[in-house]
Amino acid sequence: MNAALEFSRAWALLLLPLALLPLLPGRRDALVFSHVPWLPPDRAGAALGWALRVLGALAVAATVVAIAGPQRPETFVQRTGHGAEIVLLVDRSRSMDERMVPSDWRTIDPLNLRYQAASRGEPKGKVARELLAKFVAERRDDRFSLMFFSSNAIRIVRFTQHDAVVQAGITAGNIGRGLSDTDVGRALAAAFAEFDGRAYSGSRIVLMVSDGGARLDAATKQRLHAAALRNRVSLAWIYLRSVNGPKLDTPGQASEAVPEIALHRFFQTLPGHYRAYEAEAPEDLARAVADVARQQNFPLDYAERVPRRELGRIALALGIACCALLLALRAVTLGAWR
Template sequence: MNALHFFKPELLWLLPLALLPLISYGVKQFNFPGLEDWPKDFLSDWLRWGVRVLAALTLAALVIAAAAPFTEGGTVTKVGEGAEIVVVLDRSGSMSENLQSYDQSVNAKPISKIEAARKVLLKFMEQRPADTFGVVAFNAAPVSVAPLSADRELAKAAMQSAEANSSGFTALNRALAMGLDYFNNRPFTASRLILLVSDGDAVIEPADRIILKNVFKQTRAKLIWVYVHAGAEVTQLSTVIAGDNEIITNEALAKVELDQNLAMNKLFEELEIPYQAFEVNSEAGLQQAVAEIGRATNKPTRYEYRLPRQDYAVYFYMLTMGLLGVLFWLKQIEIKAWKA
């Protein structure tokens, strides 16, 4: 049985006042000749002390009710489905490049990597009513655009507002750290997922890797990287190298990109955390990757549900009212005067 607690325990110091009715009779008395020679009236004695005890109980119940007694609700273990997902969306300039279209028709409209990511992720949110979502967008600096909550419309608006913007350096480590901060001070009630949607080409310093590794383990979060690419990236390597007049071919450019992202994948693997990567180069591939993520996070989750506390003040107030009613009735049948 749960222990009884009091919201205002300092009021319990007033409990000794409940002894006052046992000290003072509190009932009208009449002058009459001594009746020492008469037989003892035990019924009257019991009634007299019964009234005193009722008054004492009334005061005690009132003081206890004012102190607001309650018991903690405790917790129960439940099993449900769903996940806490923080989308970390790359909005660097390279994300504005077009994906390979899955629609092979002549009039197929090209779609950029960030547009395809937004479109697929918004649909993913609609299909996951039991999940909570948060959104972090980043290029040179991360921006918290939607907190982790069940407010699906807020997350959708944040996703729709993300636009690619070239600013040079990509702050991947700070974006991941901000996404992990969303899990701080939250009970572990569901699977936790950092969903990184990026075209790679980022560097994380060794010191930052150690910090990320520790935070991932503390929050018990899983990392999934959806690597979105469109073949050879268009970067400064596409231009003529100064002094050499040598133009980098698409094959060489693709090798540079591959080397960069293999290194990034290896970096994530070396963090020794739950990690999975998907490589996509079309909107269809992106949809398949997100569908696979949905299946991977749709596992039963065991969590603790905290029950509300049980308040007992109302019961003590009801007891007080009942005892007052009895005392009021006794007062009404009290003899007001001796008949002549």
């Protein structure tokens, strides 16, 4: 940790010699007596006089330092915790504005389920944002990066441990309506690239929340495979399954034609650990997020950013305190003389 001290107005330090002025004897301190040995020793008065001078010098010095603008520069501190570096990759396409099925969907007539979901269910995006906000709040040692995607990936927050910034980014995802197009391949490539150039310090994961899949071409698959291998990234996909949507574990070669199933099977070939969660109702999504939290709890080394700290107020407070004591001692001295 760099503990150096910086000054925003260093030229003001040239005024520091002025602090010596109160230490110099003044003419008013010279009293005329016919015979000095007749004076009794006044140790208390001498100590009080020196206290007044020292307080005056400190008041001037502290004021000069406050004018110079002292500050501790931004530093980084190496710490070790338990958690992960997590990229939150959230689908912001128009389908995420649709509603999830209600919590009691298993008791609803299947013929009436779509209508019930459209009228009583919570919007997928809203439920996802609320649970991700809670997820971030509960994981103090993690470092988060936040991205939204539809036709393009949009980076909202770079890796940070300050959850207030991430929370603000998650809240911002509620603004406006999403686009109709979704490019999962481009979004995942951007998410994996977030780890480029970062020193490997512990568990890494891309947590993707989406309700749709995609059929990726061979070149995109190759790029994603290389990026996951290069950065040693794991992937977790929370699949928000729509009413009558396909199940990811549907067997058979014919199911490869379904984008969600095709994407799921490709993810299973990636070099890092992959885990898929199907969420139909809000409680399913909550369980998926909780399971990710349990899985990603390994030792993590990270550099914590310590922001710049202004110290001018401390110097100014010291100067004011010295002036207050100076006035109090002067008042006591004058009272004693009277």
